[in-house]
Amino acid sequence: MKTDDLIRSLAQDSAPRMSLAQALLYGFLPGVAVSLVFYSLAIGLRPHLFTLLPDWRILFKIAFPVAVFACAGPLALQLARPRGDPRPLVLILIALLIVLAGAVLIELAVVPPDLWRVRLIGHNALVCMVLIPLMSAAPLVGTLIALHRGAPDNPGLAGAVAGLFAGAFGASLYATHCPDDSPLFVATWYTLAVLVVMAVGALAGSRWLRW
Amino acid sequence: MAVTGGADDFRSRRRDNTRPKRHVTPSRVFANKLRGCVRPDRDSEWSSLLRAANAGDSLSYQRFLRELAPVLRAFVRRLLARTNSAGAEAEDIVQDILLAIHLKRQTWIETAPVTPWVFTIARHKTIDALRRRGRHVDVPIDDFTEMLTADTEEPNLASLYIDRQLGTLPEVQRKVVQAIAVAGDSIAEAAEKLMMTRGAVRVALHRGLAALAARTSRGGGAA
Known part of the structure; x- marks a missing residue:
C-alpha cells in the first residue's frame, strides 16, 4: 500500500474521538457503580460513623486514600500520553507518603508502646486485605479499558498507576466501613491491599496497554 | 523565492517547496544547523491542522498527515542509520507510525506543542519495530528531533x-x-x-x- 493511500484512508476515518479524560470517566464510573452496589449490599457504612468523625484518626483514614485517589487519576492520564508530564503529580504523591509517615510517627508518639501491636493488628486485617482489592476490581477494569485508548510509554507503569487509582478508590470506600482507625493499621494493611491492586494493574497493563 | 504562504498550497506541494532553505545554504553544516529554525511556525501550523482534524475536518487531517509523512520518513531513516539497521523497511515503520498517530490522536492535548508528541510516538514505534527484529535499541533522540526535516523530495513510497x-x-x-x-x-x-x-x-x-x-x-x- 502506498503511504499516500494509507493517509487518504486515515483521513476518511476522521470522526471526532473522545478525549482521554472523558474515556477515563466513562470507563471508571461503571466500575464505581459495581463497587457501590457491592458495598451497599454486603458491607455498608460503619455504625455511628458521623458522630465519630471528629476524631483525627478517622478523618485521616478516609481523607488520605481520597487524596491518593485524586492524585492517581491525573497521573494515570499523564502516563498514558506521549510526552505527558507526570513529575508534579509524582511530587504530590511523595508528599502524601511523607504525610502518611508523619501520621504514623504521631501515632507512635501518642500511643504507649505496649498498645502498638494491638493497634497494628487491629480487628480485621484480613477482611481489609480482601475487601479493598475486591472493591477495586471493577474500577480497575474500567480504568484499564479507558487507558487502552492512550499511548503509554511504559504500559506496565501506567497499569500500576491505574491500580493505584482503583485501589485508592477501594480503600476510600472501605475506610467508611473499617473499624480500625490507627494510622499504624492504615499504613500497613491499606497500603498492602493497594499494592496488591497495583501489582495486578501492572501485570495487566504490561499486556493490555501495549500499543 | 519559493512560495511560503498560502495554506492552500500544502495539498499539492511538499513541505520543502515552501521553505527558503536553498537560499540560505553557505555550507552544508550551516544548513543542518539552520534546519530547526527554518520553520519555527511548523508546530503552530501542525497544531491548528490537528485541532481542526480532531474536530472532524478530514481535509485538514489529510493535509496534516501529508505534511507529516516526509518528516517521519527522514526521522525513521536517520534512526535506522544510527542503529545500523539501514536495510530495514523504513516505509513499513512510517506507515506504522501514521497508523499509531491516527489511533492515538486523542492523547494530544490541544494546548500542548504537537511536534514533541508526534516524535514521541514515532520513536516508540520505530524502537518497537527494531526490537521485533531482535535488536537492542537504546537511542537518545531528544536532542535531534527538533532538527529533523523532510530533506529530500520522495516519490510516493509503498510498503x-x-x-x-x-x-x-x-x-x-x-x-x-x-x-x-x-x-x-x-x-x-x-x-x-x-x-x-x-x-x-x-x-x-x-x-x-x-x-x-x-x-x-x-x-x-x-x-
Whole structure:
C-alpha cells in the first residue's frame, strides 16, 4: 500500500474521538457503580460513623486514600500520553507518603508502646486485605479499558498507576466501613491491599496497554 | 523565492517547496544547523491542522498527515542509520507510525506543542519495530528531533507490509479498507459499492485500521 493511500484512508476515518479524560470517566464510573452496589449490599457504612468523625484518626483514614485517589487519576492520564508530564503529580504523591509517615510517627508518639501491636493488628486485617482489592476490581477494569485508548510509554507503569487509582478508590470506600482507625493499621494493611491492586494493574497493563 | 504562504498550497506541494532553505545554504553544516529554525511556525501550523482534524475536518487531517509523512520518513531513516539497521523497511515503520498517530490522536492535548508528541510516538514505534527484529535499541533522540526535516523530495513510497496484514482482516473490514485506500473511494462510494450503510462503512474502516495497528503491536512485526 502506498503511504499516500494509507493517509487518504486515515483521513476518511476522521470522526471526532473522545478525549482521554472523558474515556477515563466513562470507563471508571461503571466500575464505581459495581463497587457501590457491592458495598451497599454486603458491607455498608460503619455504625455511628458521623458522630465519630471528629476524631483525627478517622478523618485521616478516609481523607488520605481520597487524596491518593485524586492524585492517581491525573497521573494515570499523564502516563498514558506521549510526552505527558507526570513529575508534579509524582511530587504530590511523595508528599502524601511523607504525610502518611508523619501520621504514623504521631501515632507512635501518642500511643504507649505496649498498645502498638494491638493497634497494628487491629480487628480485621484480613477482611481489609480482601475487601479493598475486591472493591477495586471493577474500577480497575474500567480504568484499564479507558487507558487502552492512550499511548503509554511504559504500559506496565501506567497499569500500576491505574491500580493505584482503583485501589485508592477501594480503600476510600472501605475506610467508611473499617473499624480500625490507627494510622499504624492504615499504613500497613491499606497500603498492602493497594499494592496488591497495583501489582495486578501492572501485570495487566504490561499486556493490555501495549500499543 | 519559493512560495511560503498560502495554506492552500500544502495539498499539492511538499513541505520543502515552501521553505527558503536553498537560499540560505553557505555550507552544508550551516544548513543542518539552520534546519530547526527554518520553520519555527511548523508546530503552530501542525497544531491548528490537528485541532481542526480532531474536530472532524478530514481535509485538514489529510493535509496534516501529508505534511507529516516526509518528516517521519527522514526521522525513521536517520534512526535506522544510527542503529545500523539501514536495510530495514523504513516505509513499513512510517506507515506504522501514521497508523499509531491516527489511533492515538486523542492523547494530544490541544494546548500542548504537537511536534514533541508526534516524535514521541514515532520513536516508540520505530524502537518497537527494531526490537521485533531482535535488536537492542537504546537511542537518545531528544536532542535531534527538533532538527529533523523532510530533506529530500520522495516519490510516493509503498510498503507491502500493510497489504500482507490486510489479508488477515475479517472480510468486511478488508473490503472497506481496500475500497477506500487502494481504490480511492470516498465513504459514500464505498458504501454504494459494497451495499452497506455509510455508518457501517465508517465503523468497518475504523475497526479495520485499528486491527491493522494491533497486528503490529502484538508482535506480528514489520519485519
